[in-house]
Amino acid sequence: MSTMDLVVDADVPLDLTFSEAELAAVREQATEFVASVVEDANADGAVIGLSGGIDSSTVAYLAAEALGPDKIHGLVMPSDVTSDESTSDGTRVAEELGIEYDVIDVAPVVDAVLDAAPDGGLRDRAGAGTDPAQTAVGNVRVRARAVMNYAVANAEAKVVLGTGNRSEAMTGYYTKYGDQAVDCNPIGPLYKQQVRQLATDLGVPDRVVEKPPSAEMWLDQTDEGELGLDYDTLDAILALHIDGPLSTAATVRAVDDVSEAQVERVDELVAVSEHKRHMPPAPNI
16 A cells, blocks of 8 residues: 555545655655754653554654664553553554563553542542543643653653644644653654655554544543544645635635634634743743
């Protein structure tokens, strides 16, 4: 199966994939970037959290290519809501790359935080699916992984590689001081559709490329369910309307099956997450 077969089908609203020459250049630039970050930090390699999803797997493959497998330490960090498939995919990626890895259960760390939280009902409220408690507990799971990433990286004189892409960054679909508590983002400029293309080119297993993305902050969560639209539609709106010059109406006219409500949903996601893309504000004294 070709890269294009995996990435684009007839129903994709907007084809954002690279040409073969562009893809080769992106791959080279990303690997050189990882190598330069590690060199500039005078580090001895990199730590990466392996969720078993496409983003972390893609970054792991890039890092192994950039630094060599012996310089990468992968951390597979399941919680009480992580699927067995995700844990298995994370470990399988590490084994296929030949990198050092550890499986670390972060559930006890999360439990300790919830036990110490002043609101004793936080765990029960989250278990009942009550927002914002559900999101709060989900964010604790993500931040526990960030703490572990840096504990290992600091002890081994390594940098922490982020796994965020542009689609997530622009919509704020990540945990503040959680999965974006990192030293760099090797796939940060890429839309999700382009990440799929790069992943396939790198040799990331098809099952990882094709499975529905999920942050697994709680049971049965999916990215697209929480965002309210699929990634291909999101990418089209971001490229044309947020990063590009088209108005809402022009975007709806330009892309088949994209509605005004979907464009407005992306506008809302971008606006409410603006604070995540900046350092904490301070007074101009």
